[in-house]
Amino acid sequence: MEVDFLIIGQGLAGTTLAFELLDKGKKVMVMADSKQPCASKVAAGLYNPITGNRLVKTWKADSLFEIVEPYYQSLESMLDAKFVHPIGIYRPFTSIDEQNDWMAKSADPQFSAYVAKVTSHPHDSHLFHDPYGGVHLRKAGFIDTTIFLEASKKYLEAKGCFTEEMFHEDNLSIANTSISYKGLKANNLVLAQGVGAQHGNLFSWLPLHELKGEILEVSTSLGSNTIFNRGCFMLPAGNERWRVGSTYNWRQPDYLPTEQGKKEILEKLNYLYKGSVEITNHMVGIRPSTKDRRPFLGKHPAHENIHIFNGLGTKGVSLSPFFAREMADYLVGQKPLSKEVSIERYFSLYFERNVG
DSSP, X not given: OEEEEEXXXXXXXXXXXXXXXXXXXXXXXXXXXXXXXXXXXXXXXXXXXXXXXXXXXXXXXXXXXXXXXHHHHHHHHHHTOOOEEOOOEEEEOSSHHHHHHHHHHTTSHHHHTTEEEEESSOSOTTTBOOTTOEEEESSOEEEOHHHHXXXXXXXXXXXXXXXXXXXXXXXXXXXXXXXXXXXXXXXXXXXXXXXXXXXXXXXXXXXXXXXXXXXXXXXXXXXXXXXXXXXXXXXXXXXXXXXXXXXXXXXXXXXXXXXXXXXXXXXXXXXXXXXXXXXXXXXXXXXXXXXXXXXEEEEOSSOTTEEEEEOOGGGHXXXXXXXXXXXXXXXXXXXXXXXXXXXXXXXXXXXXXXXX
16 A cells, blocks of 8 residues: 555544645554554643733734634544633632733733633632632633544545554664555655654654643532633533543653642642532543744754654644645645744754764
8 A cells, every 4th residue: 555645643644734734645654552542532632822820912813813723623523522622711810910910911912812701800709719800711612532532543444545553663674765564655644643652763852751641520519611720720521520630740650640730730729619529530641742832843964764743742723734735745745834833953963963
């Protein structure tokens, strides 16, 4: 069998890139082992234009959030599945000064597109610690990544574009204009397997870090269809279930839930929510994070037909649509990559390691 692109990994990066290349008429094969851990499958799936303790616009917000909801909604139709939940986010204020600041920002064209309303009174003083009110954000919500990825796999399988297999770099044969892998020939290889990139030789020189994140699923009587986010997030999962998180652990990159992680989440939750909760599940994912918090896109410095699409980190849902399009345009020769995401910014690390 021969294809234009063999994509390794069926998380958010590999899946969205596959759809972009198929849309350009390319022959694609996605290879992944569904039994292996995948950060995208346990992610909360938040997309949020205003982030951080200081409530600032996320990087490239205007470009990213113009397409996030329309992109995934178009895929809902194609995949015949429901996974987009544009329900908005409520961010409580911590002070009068913050309240006043956002009253002004709500009239600023730089922010007004993302502000549904600003309130100076509590959302629900019986259930939340928000005496100063908060900002209600639009162009925000969550993607049910489990449903999205399962529906995408089913679609790719039906088109003969998915193979269930663990990728082993030792089985890869690289020629000048193509690669072959156990009988499959491809003009190009794209590695989009998240933290798995660290365990091969091709891109292990890139400063990709394993960032462990823990999330709790809890049961509580709170009846709301809004995401609450301050210090931690509360995301409605239906039937009085909520996802709460998350943690950021650089020192213990394993898939084991920890008491420390649970304690940290519950302590943060207590600053936001006054109600009682019962823990029903404790989940762990390892996110592929980069040194400069920018994705890794580009071509291997020594192999014309080997590429990487990785490092989407904690914002994979919002970054994937925009950068999958940029990567696909680059791969078919339509546009160059922007310098801030091109792996050329780290080529010196490759040559330091391999040329001497």
